[in-house]
Amino acid sequence: MxxxxxxxxxxxxxxxxxxxxxxxxxxxxxxxxxxxxxxxxxxxxxxxxxxxxxxxxxxxxxxxxxxxxxxxxxxxxxxxxxxxxxxxxxxxxxxxxxxxxxxxxxxxxxxxxxxxxxxSFSFEGPMLEAGLEIRHITDHHNVPMYITNQECIPAGVFHGPMVVSMRPMKPEDAVRAVQITARMPYVHGAPVFLGDPEKIGIHDLSKPDFGDPSEIRPGEIPVFWACGVTPQAAAMTVxxxxxxxxxxxxxxxxxxxxxxxxx
Amino acid sequence: MxxxxxxxxxxxxxxxxxxxxxxxxxxxxxxxxxxxxxxxxxxxxxxxxxxxxxxxxxxxxxxxxxxxxxxxxxxxxxxxxxxxxxxxxxxxxxxxxxxxxxxxxxxxxxxxxxxxxxxSFSFEGPMLEAGLEIRHITDHHNVPMYITNQECIPAGVFHGPMVVSMRPMKPEDAVRAVQITARMPYVHGAPVFLGDPEKIGIHDLSKPDFGDPSEIRPGEIPVFWACGVTPQAAAMTVxxxxxxxxxxxxxxxxxxxxxxxxx
Incomplete structure (x- = not known):
């Protein structure tokens, strides 16, 4: 539709x-x-x-x-x-x-x-055009977002952890996704992490802090992009x-x- | 040396x-x-x-x-x-x-x-590594810089024209230079213009506003990058x-x- x-x-x-x-x-x-x-x-x-x-x-x-x-x-x-x-x-x-x-x-x-x-709408379009599947779009739910253990660089009164969005991908698609989104540094750019979510302080992918969980199928890895919820969350702490x-x-x-x- | x-x-x-x-x-x-x-x-x-x-x-x-x-x-x-x-x-x-x-x-x-x-030091290194000649480095003089007729987007009290640096290149080298510097958006990035300098309000390449003139050899075109003198000039107007x-x-x-x- x-x-x-x-x-x-x-x-x-x-x-x-x-x-x-x-x-x-x-x-x-x-x-x-x-x-x-x-x-x-x-x-x-x-x-x-x-x-x-x-x-x-x-x-x-x-x-x-x-x-x-x-x-x-x-x-x-x-x-x-x-x-x-x-x-x-x-x-x-x-x-x-x-x-x-x-x-x-x-x-x-x-x-x-x-x-x-x-x-992220801006980089999801080019990924779809390149033939990559974006799970939360396929499954019609909100993108899953997680609060990480990665602190942003503070500035004056503002500070807080980086929030990321996650898209499950086959490793070869993850490589293409890096290439495509790296070209768009003004709209989040390349992923900040991929693979073991524990490494960035995410303990359960099925329980996102915001949005809805995405199914991760066998052979797929989670790929994480910096998320625009981060600045709002940082502003809110003040x-x-x-x-x-x-x-x-x-x-x-x-x-x-x-x-x-x-x- | x-x-x-x-x-x-x-x-x-x-x-x-x-x-x-x-x-x-x-x-x-x-x-x-x-x-x-x-x-x-x-x-x-x-x-x-x-x-x-x-x-x-x-x-x-x-x-x-x-x-x-x-x-x-x-x-x-x-x-x-x-x-x-x-x-x-x-x-x-x-x-x-x-x-x-x-x-x-x-x-x-x-x-x-x-x-x-x-x-521009940051993007000149990768250009040299890629085998491109940078005329003012070859000839040991300062890069030529010009005040253009392109106005920056004003912000509060600050405004002013964009200042550009110029490097003469063969067209095929200009293409490589675009590729190389486009990858470095945090240090001026891709050229802002190439070719006829009149189009950006530069009337005489032999008389730069700052720095020294670079020789343009037959078959070469001038390639222009946004220059860090721009913000200093804008600040000075205030x-x-x-x-x-x-x-x-x-x-x-x-x-x-x-x-x-x-x-």
């Missing part, structure tokens, strides 16, 4: 989101264009958070950062408005989820900075007075073509 | 710089390790400058950014001290060069942030109360292997 917005233009889809005509998850929309995770923080935390992302590029691949108070991501989507162009948002106060909304205009203040971070994110699966669709993110 | 420090360890060379035993240019030292441009700004400008670098990755490839007041680049060279580990510095006050010194301890304040940016940089050719030698910067 293809998504009715699969070949739609990002501008059109964002407009329909803004007008309340599209309210669901964005997976499968605007094929070929990068979708982004979003985290909004106040300016006083922005330098440290930008530095955290810069130092931990694999889990925190920045696609754009707005200037304080401006809701327009001028690099990723000129003319867009991050307050209304995402179908669903989550509001966290002091680290606690307090609201889930479809418009953050009334929460937005002149000192807010929005961070748009690349997501318990900022206010932090706004996209709701899971409800991403910001940029004007950036995935192919333009390949090196 | 090889550099006596060609196979030296970065830590040892930094120590000797710190002790005043090495005072000259760092080109050719610590082969295989990335050398960095440095720009020091006060914290109130740091977010905008970090954002400028993030938005203009090709001319401004960040290798590390220190936390306000800390002179230790914990990612690029743990234990190092950017105040004393560079052979020669330049102090700019309100955009005017006022001092050239070998130690910036007395200028350093608790709100200063040091930005370390990748430089005329910050104080800004400190390395002196040209006197770089910060990191512990990062060039090979580890390849994707």
């Amino acid at each position: 293809t998504n009715p917005y699969e070949s739609a233009n990002p501008k059109d889809v964002r407009r329909q989101i803004r007008e309340g005509k599209i309210t669901g998850q964005t997976s499968g929309m605007c094929s070929g264009y990068a979708q982004a995770n979003m985290a909004v923080l106040s300016k006083d935390l922005a330098f440290d958070f930008l530095l955290f992302c810069e130092r931990n590029k694999k889990p925190c691949p920045l696609l754009d950062v707005t200037e304080a108070g401006s809701p327009e991501p001028r690099v990723a989507a000129p003319g867009a408005d991050v307050r209304v162009d995402i179908p669903r948002y989550r509001i966290y106060k002091k680290g606690v989820l307090t609201d889930e909304v479809t418009d953050i205009s009334s929460w937005w203040t002149s000192d807010m900075v929005a961070f748009l971070l690349g997501c 318990k900022p007075d206010i932090m706004i994110t996209h709701a899971p699966g409800h991403m910001f669709i940029t004007d950036i073509r995935n192919a333009s993110l390949a090196v | 090889t550099n006596p420090y060609e196979s030296a360890n970065p830590k040892d060379v930094r120590r000797q710089i710190r002790e005043g035993k090495i005072t000259g240019q760092t080109s050719g030292m610590c082969s295989g390790y990335a050398q960095a441009n440095m720009a020091v700004l006060s914290k109130d400008l740091a977010f905008d400058f970090l954002l400028f670098c993030e938005r203009n990755k090709k001319p401004c490839p960040l290798l590390d950014v220190t936390e306000a007041g800390s002179p230790e680049p914990r990612v690029a060279a743990p234990g190092a001290d950017v105040r004393v580990d560079i052979p020669r510095y330049r102090i700019y006050k309100k955009g005017v060069l006022t001092d050239e010194v070998t130690d910036i301890s007395s200028w350093w304040t608790s709100d200063m942030v040091a930005f370390l940016l990748g430089c 005329k910050p109360d104080i800004m400190i940089t390395h002196a040209p050719g006197h770089m910060f030698i990191t512990d990062i292997r060039n090979a580890s910067l390849a994707v």
Whole structure:
């Protein structure tokens, strides 16, 4: 079943989101264009958070950062408005989820900075095109994600473990997957690990910390990529007075073509 | 003539710089390790400058950014001290060069942030290893650099044109050069342009804005890479109360292997 917005233009889809005509998850929309995770923080935390992302590029691949108070991501989507162009948002106060909304205009203040971070949709497309199977897509469930024992490089007040997503693969497919995703350093890049999950502090693959477990078939190995949940988790530990994110699966669709993110 | 420090360890060379035993240019030292441009700004400008670098990755490839007041680049060279580990510095006050010194301890304040940016040494090594000729190295002069008509993406108070370095190449070598440098997005990456310099606003290749002209031989085309002078030039337009940089050719030698910067 293809998504009715699969070949739609990002501008059109964002407009329909803004007008309340599209309210669901964005997976499968605007094929070929990068979708982004979003985290909004106040300016006083922005330098440290930008530095955290810069130092931990694999889990925190920045696609754009707005200037304080401006809701327009001028690099990723000129003319867009991050307050209304995402179908669903989550509001966290002091680290606690307090609201889930479809418009953050009334929460937005002149000192807010929005961070748009690349997501795994961008590298899954090229893997599928290369003929690799991606288990959670085949099986129609969420990608399994795990908190590892690998600490990110801290920056100012921000710190925390790297969170990874996992895709089971035959070893020869894992090699192809490394080749394909290595070319996309701005959207998580090459895997951070493959093989024995104990080595990175994951004790039971059947119990992911987020998402749903993927079946690992005989002869397959787990392959781990740095995951965009990492920066949100790091931001949350600080318990900022206010932090706004996209709701899971409800991403910001940029004007950036995935192919333009390949090196 | 090889550099006596060609196979030296970065830590040892930094120590000797710190002790005043090495005072000259760092080109050719610590082969295989990335050398960095440095720009020091006060914290109130740091977010905008970090954002400028993030938005203009090709001319401004960040290798590390220190936390306000800390002179230790914990990612690029743990234990190092950017105040004393560079052979020669330049102090700019309100955009005017006022001092050239070998130690910036007395200028350093608790709100200063040091930005370390990748430089072209990192991609010239792999090009030489691949058998490509690099004209300014063959001819023992500085690389020619030009101010283009290509505006960087502004960020906060920072803006300015992209500055490029130029290397003449036979077309088939230019193709190899693209392949080799494209793999190194954290140290300028692939060329930004090749061919007719008028197209990027360069009217006379024999008159570079910085460095020395390179001879272009029959059948060769000019190949242009984004240059690390770009962020310094952008910072200068703001005329910050104080800004400190390395002196040209006197770089910060990191512990990062060039090979580890390849994707």
